[in-house]
Amino acid sequence: MIKTQGLTKRFGRIVAVDKLDLDVREGDIYGFLGANGSGKTTTVRMLLGLVLATSGDIRVLDQPMPRSSRSVLPHVGALVEGPAAYRHLSGRANLAAFDAMAADGRRADRLRRVDAALEQVGLGAVDNRPLRAYSLGMRQRLGIAGALLRKPRLLVLDEPTNGLDPQGIREIRDLLLSLHAAGTTIFLSSHLLAEVEQLCTRVGVLAQGTLVIQQDLDTLQRPTGRTFVRTPDVAQVRSLLDGQVEVHDDDSLLIRVSDAAELNARLVEAGVRVHELSPERHTLEDVVLAATEAGNGRRADS
Amino acid sequence: MIGVELHKMVRDRRTWVTIGLLDALPTLVAILLAVTDLGPRPGTGPAFLSAVLADGKLFPLAAIAIVLPLFMPAAVAVVAGDAIAGEAQSGTLRYVLVRPVGRTRLLVAKLVSVVSFVLLAVLVVAATAYITGSLLLGNQSIAATTTSVSGTALSTQELAGRTGLALVYAILSMLGVAAIALFLSTVTESPLAAALGTLAVLIASTLLLTLDAATSLHPYLPTRYWLSFVDLFRDPILWRNVGRGAGLQAAYVAVFLAAAWANFTTKDVTD
Structure with a gap:
């Protein structure tokens, strides 16, 4: 068009x-x-x-x-x-x-x-x-x-x-x-x-x-490969998924697992209570800001 | 597009306010003359004004002679200066162009609208003056003769014909002004700047006409032959200056319209 x-x-x-x-x-x-x-x-x-x-x-x-x-x-x-x-x-x-x-x-x-x-x-x-x-x-x-x-x-x-x-x-x-x-x-x-x-x-x-x-x-807005989890049982998750927890903020966790369904099953199996669970996605804002800054940087170099 | 433009002009209150104001001065003059009976002595004051006390039918000409040096060109400059710049300033120009209205077509429509305004203004002034002249001023010429500027008699028919010619000449003179204003209107996005720019040209022209050092320029100045329509009332008609004036105005119209077209059709519309 x-x-x-x-x-x-x-x-x-x-x-x-x-x-x-x-x-x-x-x-x-x-x-x-x-x-x-x-x-x-x-x-x-x-x-x-x-x-x-x-x-x-x-x-x-x-x-x-x-x-x-x-x-x-x-x-x-x-x-x-x-x-x-x-x-x-x-x-x-x-x-x-x-x-x-x-x-x-x-x-x-x-x-x-x-x-x-x-x-x-x-x-x-x-x-x-x-x-x-x-x-x-x-x-x-x-x-x-x-x-x-x-x-x-x-x-x-x-x-x-x-x-x-x-x-x-x-x-x-x-x-x-x-x-x-x-x-x-x-x-x-x-x-x-x-x-x-x-x-x-x-x-x-x-x-x-x-x-x-x-x-x-x-x-x-593709997934980042991480999954967002909000749970009261933070310590339990940490021990269960040792080394895969990337960010930890109060009761919110970012876990380096791309398959949210599989992660959910594991957590439930272990008796972890989950408030929220979703695959993390790139936000348009992040993408745009990153691209804009890269663009500006290129321009400054040239 | 031409229809839309004409419709817009007729519907716009400003058109009628402008013509009304334009008309006010000659009407005031007619009233003053009628009340005081004090005409200017022959050979002084605006053309024909000394004669209208005796013959009211000459008042349309006197009215044109009154408004032609300043009022009429100012009104024409305002209206023609607004043509493109006014649309640019109000932001409507871009919407007109994407409708789409071709740029050449828009310019032609604006030109037709401006020309119609000039026609309308001159005719309204002449018609009003005819009425006020007949009602308020002398009607000595019921005997069907009027005295020409040269002192010989003119029949009513001759007078009507020559008045018609004079009106055509006045309209042509104003078209030169309109062409300059239309060109400036494509250059600037401010209708005020276009109108004032046009007036500046006319004032400069008037000023140079009083300057002996500029004698070689005089035949090319836009205001040089404006009042030559008086020559149409000599016996026999003195065509020389009228002809030159018409040619000069035609040249101004041609040059500035070409410039307006060249500028507008290649211009970035960024208002």
Whole structure:
């Protein structure tokens, strides 16, 4: 759905994005992670043809960008760096205006489309007050509605839950999951690890303009080969599994055993009481921080 | 896209406030003249103003002559300067472009909208002035003759035709301003900077026109021939400056629109 090769953008002497090879496949919810200023937004803008690349190729929906903007962008819904709309118009009038800019189909269909998009983001019941009276959360929802207008095959969303309350965040997450289930590929740029962890199937991490990770989330969160155990019978466990207990903190233990089921059986057999037992997994946070630091280190060396 | 832009302009309260303000000055002048009966002496003050006390039908021309040096270009600079920069500042530019609206198409739509504004502004000012002129000022010319600037008589028909030409000329003069402002609007992300930049160009031009050392530049300055529409009311019409003015404005429009296009279509939209 999105493929870039050697994508590079320089602003004067500053390299904002450096030889990026993105690969977003059909059906992904791709989490594009990176700290502020890492080049996420510049990349998103290049994908949409807003910023012109210094060098490298971009293909979106298997067509070259920005050359094929006219045939690609009608199938792409985008939210870039926060929502924006005309302040003197109502939310509905705004969507109608944006929809009419690249008009297709009959007017009645288009108005129905606007209503459907408002309904999807929970603004269906909203009155006709002008946009300047909207709250931040309502604007965010309107921005997402704008992205959904054309029932896009690909959604490119930059910080979609910004400014929403927990309830709103959950609604938008559910909406994205249902769109994904219906076949929409989602490219979600964010600096919120938790959001990406909850939603995404694949993750790309950008650090100072370089892609340091691009991997399926499951692979990143693979087991570490250790098992976490919480028990009141710490001494008993220690004697039973001599030398395999790596970390010991109060009633919590980390044990160098990868097969949690087998460990459980042994503990039960020995009469050890167990509160909790689970295989330890790499967390996205650890992986991202490690990769980002490694990336920074490489840059410092070169 | 053109329809959307026109709709937006017509729906925007600012458009009508601007035109209203633009209209206020000539109306005030008409009221003052009617109340005091004190016109400027012939040959002084804004063009045609000395004649309107006798003939109110000349007031549309006087009104144009009143607003053309400053009010009208300021309004056009504000509206045209807002065209792209305003969208950039409010953040809507990126959403318009990914809709997708091609950059060239957006620029054309903005241009049409700005031109419509100029047309609307000039026509509203002229129409209001016609009404206030007929109601408040002299209607000596019921006998169907008006005196041309050269002193010969003009029939009502001739007067109407020449007034039409003068309005076209005024509109053309403002299109030059619009082209400069539209170009600056693609350069900066601040509509204010684009409008002020345009006004700076016009003020510089006006200033250089008073400077003998700049004589060689005079024929190329954008404001040089603005008031030459007066020549349309000489008998016979003195075409020389009107023609030069039209050519000069056409050149400004062509050059700055080309520059606006070249700049906007290759620009990184990072607002």
